[in-house]
Amino acid sequence: MREQPEQQAPPVQRLRIRYAKRGRLRFTSHRDFSRAFERAVFRARVPMAYSSGFNPHPRISYAGAAPTGSASEAEYLEIALAEVVDPADVHASLAASLPDGLDILEVVASAGGSMPDRLTASVWRLSLDRTAVEAAQDAVRTLLDTPEVLVERMTKKGLRRFDARAAIHSAAVRGEDPGRPGCAILDVVLRHGSPSVRPDDVLAALHATSGLDVTAALQQRLAQGPLDEADGTVGDPLAPDRDAADR
Template sequence: MREQPEQQAPPVQRLRIRYAKRGRLRFTSHRDFSRAFERAVFRARIPMAYSSGFNPHPRISYAGAAPTGSASEAEYLEIALAEVVDPAAVATQLGEALPPGLDVLDVVESPGGSLSDRLEASHWLLDVAADPAATEAAVAAFLTAESVEVERMTKKGMRTFDCRAAVVSLAVVAPEQGDADAPVRPGLRLDLVLRHGVPSVRPDDVLSGLRKVAELELGGQVLLTRAAQGPLHDDGTVGDPLSF
């Protein structure tokens, strides 16, 4: 019989981490990031806990990753450790080991429970190049519609779904001056809060919905930035999942 693998000791501490994807690193896929993060914890000598089995791997749980190509200030993961460490020290060590653009923002001890369950909604900022009046009209038409069906290619083929139901709020606002990632051409900013669910609705699905309801024309670069991700409050704002 095949010899059974050694069983790893259970974790003694869990840490939750918020990190950002900025600049060119927004084009990093989730798979590429996970590889970069595993290399970073190894270089930083973080005392990771490992899974049992024939191919042990560090215990890292990812939650709510942003689509490839979008920037984010609110990406989350949880790591399990074999030793009790200072979260602030881990933040510093990982910050030095990760490439610029993948930036650790917060590290806190996990209170237990599911991190994914705390990620109920996302607050997105969409910088677009479009006519202001046409954009306002498209947003108004979108919000008054009972449903807006769009199509997106998935791993299981083309899928049609309603993107309106997931939209908590959508408004046209002026872009902040001095944004490093703002479009080169003059544009507008859409302020969007999306409720997480099944099927998962992404910001580009909402843009497709705006094109459908009002034939809105978007020219030039479109920049998607997740500003926050966490619990959905009764007033429609998105809270901090690391705050209890």
């Protein structure tokens, strides 16, 4: 009979981390990032808590990861620790252990509750290839005036057809990209759901409603957090943890 594995002690502290994917590192897949992060916590000597079982692994929980190829200023994860540490020390040691482009932006002690439950929407900025501002504005108006827009995307479960319009809280053309003449900038607030509507789905919806055939040279998530349906703002998901630490 196989000997039962030793049970690990429960975590004594949880830290929540906001990080960015920038430059060429935006092409890092979620699996590649998770491997890089596990190596970083080992190099940084972070006192991780481990799962029980025959193959213990560090307790790391990821939430709302951006699609591969998308830059982001608002990626989140949570780590569970076997010792109580200063979040500022973990911030410094992890920042030194990750490559430039995978950048630690903030580390706070968890005040409890579910992190994924706080991530209900994202703000995206899309730089549209070879698309004049006026053409983009017309296409966005048409999209927003359409109550339902069905798009298709290949998923792990096969080809899925879903309504992309329902996830779009707001969309607005912000002018021309200063670094790319002739390319409009589109800001979109997307509600999270299942399946999750991505920037590419928004572009597919624009094509379906107005015939605008466009790709985004850069998709960048600017924020991710709780959505205020009244004013369309996306809040800071780490604010409750920060407030608890200040009390």
